[in-house]
Amino acid sequence: MTHTDDRAESEILAAASPSLDRRTLLRLALAGGALGLAPAALAQSGAGAPKRGGRLTIGADADPIGLDPVTLTAFSSYDFTALIYSGLLRWNADMKVEPDLATGFEQPDPTTYIFKLRSGVKFHNGQDFEAADVKHTFDRIRDPASASPSATMFASVKEVTVVDRLTVRFDLHAPSAAFLSYLATNPTGVIVPRGVGELATKPVGTGPFVFESYQPNQQFTLKANPSYYEAGLPYLDTVVFRFFKDQASLTSALRSKAIDMTWFKDPKVSAQIVRTSPDLVSAPGKTTRTFPVWMNMKAAPLNDVRVRRALSLATDRAACLQTVLGGSGKVAAMVPESHVGGYDGAGEMPYYKTDIAAAKRLLAEAGHANGIDLGDYLVVAANPLDVSCAQILQQQWAEAGIKVAIKPMETAPLIGMWLKGEFPTLLSVALSWSPDPDAIVSRITSMHGQGKSSGMADAKLDAMVVEARTILDRGKRAEAYMAIQRHIADNAYVLDIYQYPLRWEAWWSHAKGYAPLAANIRSFVRTTWVDK
């Protein structure tokens, strides 16, 4: 059994909050697989030594769309890249950044990072992992022809230089607190090998599992990587993903033990399943995404802050949370709890306390004494949780004299309208997990295409967001994001209703050593073993 060394642990935490006074090399001693087992994962594992071998079958709700981490854009691919590839850093179970392919880094000044790479790491094709691969990866990401979604996230990177075989230097344009978060995120920051083409269909990484085969709509098979760098890991021989596009089928497959593990889109379904057998384990999901009502503030009536505040006052967020999610989540502001500066759902936020009379007063001041008809409220038809929340909001707003007509739509066109600000008044699309709060709040600044096109023009907010990006101290950064969220709530630029996990995970108790990760990937399959 491995153990976690206290000293190493505290240095890892320091790595997550690099401050200017820590300029010396952070010697992130990473002995064997000691840190591979994060505390939460150990707690989950229960008694008994891990067993080697065996096969874990996971029920997945979507096929991957491409397996090249540089070019893929679909969330459904993350499940697979998470096990095949690895990056310089990674998230541990407590959502702190820890070293992975790097052993540590030095930060001689706020815009320079020098990473020491782990020696002896091999790609699945036998090729040695070297600094040149890191440079190759980031050159590909930054090449416009790759059309990489990660390019925006690494826009702060000026240059990547190979210092020697196992040392690589990143020069940034400006200090970026989000840089390490992006490096730790899979697939955003994972490393691909030089000179290997067609990664989209034949992935080659450094991760704990090697790609074996893929039959679309049927199954995706991975084998243990025999030369994985963490000694003793992974425990499993084989990981098989089987695809179930229908939630009812997924439920039945778990109950019939056709699969060992899965995740659900509805907390009530998950809770119901887990009640059917004491051997089913469900994890208390961490809140990683928010359900917001986006507003088109280009024109009347939503360009009037009084109307927006009236909407916020007419909303009973706690009631939505109870009715739609059965309380499995928290009241939301812009940033979910699992992020730096995330909102815990309990603190005071301006215009969050339901007050119908005050809402009516504000509407009257804005010239809508007899109520107002906001027209179409667009929601994602494919997401029943969204639709039912919209229905509850419709009733709540009606009490304050605000009328909306719910219009469920197909996902792709709805997102197109959302990004381009081409929707009539109100639109809801849940905001998925992002590696850093900057990506979330940037959306509603006037510097961002999306914010601009929906009528944002708040120089103060823009300045706050730009500044928060450069604060490297974790505590100060958290304060900055709380201030930003309060400012957003005060102006009611977005009505955030609740925050919740992306999926509710459940598995049979014979799968041990697993822990869900708020980053919405199944990283800890690498520490899972099966005891049937």
Place this chain on the structure above:
Amino acid sequence: MMRMVALRLALTLPILLGVSMVAFALMRALPGDFAQASAGTTTISVEALDQIRRNLGLDRPIWAQYLAWLGNALQGDLGLSFATRRPVLGELVPRFLVTAELTLIAGLMALTLGTCTGLASARLRGRVDWIVRGWNSLLLAVPNFVVATLIVLLAGLYFPTIGIFTYVPFAEDPVANVVSLLLPALSLALTVSVTISENTRAAVLEVSSQDYVMVARAKGLTASAVLRDYLVRNALTPVITVTGLQMAALLGGSILIETIFTIPGMGQYLFESVTTRDYPAIQGIVLVAASVVLLVNVAVDIAYARVDARVSYD
């Protein structure tokens, strides 16, 4: 006869061309494209989305895209799937075989169930007729995906150990393969059986009032001989037409049924390709599905000549 078949087959070509054109235009008329649909709410810049579109050739005019697709298709190249970056043809063939097997089993089930209930209803009348017609009305009112979802939920609830979600490839174990397709085929077959049943009933009733049937009875033939030689054979023509037409219904139904039962066939592939706006895949599937429906129609015409002596194509 051969000339007629050749002519009918030649006529399917312009129809296929038209179908492919309409499908091409319809998909592009739908808002949203692959770049947008696959990215979802993931953070991605507008420039990157435009670059993805350029890489896929979606920035060219629609007619240029269509002509390029048609040119390749005529040479048997259906292009690369946007989602998997693998040739569409290679993705399509195994899935088509699965769907063909599923619809075949479903078709046989529907035919058996439909003709049996139809015959029983027409011959026995009275209470049996009422039960059959009530049952048919019920099935007609309940869509096949509701039946499928009920089967999935009930089986999951009361018989959690039976592996209805373990689709077994034919090459692995032919018997288990057929067994794994029985429940999905049943949920597909039930709705289709109604049309066959109602048509069988009407046809048999019509034929039984014909003079030659009365003559047959009058000359003392046994009831079973009358049924076999006079009733069934003469009532068969409309039933064959209807069964052939239901082929399209079976293919259409397979889209949802395969998705619900997670069967890796063409229906599920279409469902997914439409959701992600995987244009090359959609074009390929539409082409194959349209060909199947057209070929079945030709086969139905040929079958007419075999069962109905009055029909001749010479």
